[in-house]
Structures are given as structure tokens and as C-alpha cells.
Amino acid sequence: MAKYLLIETRDPFEASDVGFCHDLARRLAAEGNQVILYLVQNGVLPARPGARAPALAELVQAGVEVLADDFSLRERGISAGRLQAGIKSSPLDVVIDEMAEGCKVIWH
Amino acid sequence: MAEKKTLTFALMDPPYESARTTTALRLIDIAVRRGYAVNVFAYEGAVLLPFARQQPHPNAVHGRNVEEEHHLLTKDVVAALAAEATQNGGKLDWVNCGLCVDERGAGEAIEGVRRGSPADLWKMAETSDATLVIGTR
Numbered sequence: 001m002a003k004y005l006l007i008e009t010r011d012p013f014e015a016s017d018v019g020f021c022h023d024l025a026r027r028l029a030a031e032g033n034q035v036i037l038y039l040v041q042n043g044v045l046p047a048r049p050g051a052r053a054p055a056l057a058e059l060v061q062a063g064v065e066v067l068a069d070d071f072s073l074r075e076r077g078i079s080a081g082r083l084q085a086g087i088k089s090s091p092l093d094v095v096i097d098e099m100a101e102g103c104k105v106i107w108h
Numbered sequence: 109m110a111e112k113k114t115l116t117f118a119l120m121d122p123p124y125e126s127a128r129t130t131t132a133l134r135l136i137d138i139a140v141r142r143g144y145a146v147n148v149f150a151y152e153g154a155v156l157l158p159f160a161r162q163q164p165h166p167n168a169v170h171g172r173n174v175e176e177e178h179h180l181l182t183k184d185v186v187a188a189l190a191a192e193a194t195q196n197g198g199k200l201d202w203v204n205c206g207l208c209v210d211e212r213g214a215g216e217a218i219e220g221v222r223r224g225s226p227a228d229l230w231k232m233a234e235t236s237d238a239t240l241v242i243g244t245r
Contacts, residue, residue: 007240009128041127071134092131096138099238100113107242 003034005098005105011042012053018043021108022055029063038095039087040069044076047083060086067094112198114145116232116239122153123182129157132242133185140193140200147232149224151205152244153212158186158202160216183218190220203228 006025012018021037029035037059039047046053047068060066067090073080080089099105117136121129139146150157164179166172186202193200203224209215215223222228233239 009131040131092134093138095135095240096115096142096144099115099139099240100142100144102237105238105240107240 001032001034003036003098003101003103004028005036005038005095005103007038007040007095007105007107008043009041009108011045012055013045014042018108019055022059024106025059025064026062029059034065035063036065036067036094036098038067038069038090040072040092042072044068044072044078047073047087048078049082049084051084053084056084056087112143112145113139114147114236115139116147116149116229116236118149118151118229118239118241118243119154119157120150120152120242120244122156123159123162125153126244128242128244129154129182133182133189135240136189136200137192140189140198141196143193143196143198145198146189146193146200147236148200148202149205149226149229149232150202151208151226151229153208155204155208155212155214155217157182158204158217158221159183159214160218186221187218201232203232 006021008021010018025035025037046056056066066087068087070080070089070091119132136146162181162183164174166174167177190200202221204221206223206225
């Protein structure tokens with residue numbers, strides 16, 4: 001079992017290829033890998049509870065750990081305490097933590 | 109003492125155009141604060157991040173002079189990251205792609221920046237715990 005960190009920087013309402021990243025995360029998790037989806041920059045926008053973005057909830061259900069960059073959330077006035085169920089605010093340090101452990105990291 | 113880690117980042121974006129640059133520099137900042145060995149391979153527009161001839165400017169629209177505007181220069185950020193790395197017992201090895209530099213006339217980089225080729229990225233990745241490529245698309 002490998003560990004993957006997928007970094008999503010794009011807003012799915014603006015970039016249609018975000019679905020590719022979600023699909024990759026879902027498939028990797030289904031294969032038994034440990035997968036983190038880290039949302040940063042405009043990638044945090046669908047983490048809002050009112051956003052029509054069911055894909056993130058589906059990923060959480062599929063066993064993908066979904067984290068959102070706390071700085072990107074603050075920049076956009078999104079409260080870290082009001083995210084979709086299962087999505088946690090996290091400092092960017094988690095990317096360096098995982099890289100240091102040799103995790104496979106993909107930027108999108 | 110914690111094991112020294114080596115991380116490599118490949119950057120592609122020019123300064124002042126994308127949030128990707130901010131995130132990339134934040135990541136490098138975290139790594140150098142930990143004393144890690146950090147390699148950066150800058151190609152395409154990213155070779156201008158440490159361009160030595162960047163100049164601060166006033167902002168006439170907001171009525172601010174140079175000092176008041178306190179314009180952030182990415183060359184200063186790169187220098188600060190290198191200093192932070194040294195202070196914490198690590199290092200920042202910044203390599204600018206030579207072809208990309210020549211295309212842009214960006215040869216005047218700040219002290220410490222090396223000129224290299226994509227082969228350097230390969231060597232860096234080979235000796236790193238992890239490599240993160242941050243492309244423009």
C-alpha cells in the first residue's frame with residue numbers, strides 16, 4: 001500500500017479538470033492506497049458547506065482524507081469551523097510532512 | 109537529532125502572476141525552517157524569481173512612495189529563504205534553467221543561484237526524499 005498526496009489548487013466551478021483529480025483520488029483509495037486530497041488556493045472553495053460540490057463528500061465516504069489549507073481559507077473569508085462534514089482545516093506543513101516521509105505528491 | 113531530509117521543487121511560474129508562486133514559496137519556507145536540504149529547479153518564467161534587477165516602485169494611484177509601498181520583490185524572498193536555510197543548518201540549492209534564462213535575458217540572478225539544465229532536476233530528484241513539480245497547467 002502506497003501513500004499519495006494530491007494537491008488540488010483549482011476551483012471546480014472554474015476548471016472542469018478538477019474531476020480528474022477526484023477520480024484519481026477515488027481510484028487510488030479503491031486500490032487500497034492511503035490518499036490525502038489537500039485543497040489549497042481556489043481549491044478550498046468547494047469545501048464550503050453551502051457549495052454544490054458533492055464530490056468531496058463522496059471522496060470522504062470513499063476513505064480519502066480531505067484537508068483544506070488554513071491560510072487559503074482565511075484569505076477567502078471561509079471559517080475553518082464551517083466546512084463540509086469530514087473536511088478538516090490543516091496548515092500547509094502537512095505537505096512538507098508527507099514529502100519528508102517519501103509520500104508521492106502530485107500537484108494539480 | 110531528526111534525520112536531515114532533502115526535498116526538491118520544480119517551479120515554472122514567473123513572479124507576480126499566480127497564487128502558485130505564493131504557495132510554492134510558502135512550502136519552501138516551511139522546509140528551510142526545518143533545516144532541510146531544499147533543491148529548487150526553476151524553469152520557464154520562474155527563472156525570473158531571483159532576477160537581480162528587480163526594483164521596488166512607488167504606487168501613484170494610492171499616493172505611496174517607494175518606502176510606503178514596501179513592494180515585495182521575489183529576489184528578496186529567495187535570498188531570505190537561502191539565509192533561513194543556512195541559519196537552520198540546511199541549504200537552499202536554487203538552479204535556474206540556462207536555456208530559459210537566455211531566452212528571457214535573465215542572467216543576472218542574485219548571489220547563490222546556479223545556472224543549470226533539466227539534467228540537474230533529474231539529479232536532484234534522484235537524491236531527494238520527494239520531488240514536487242508545480243507546473244503552470
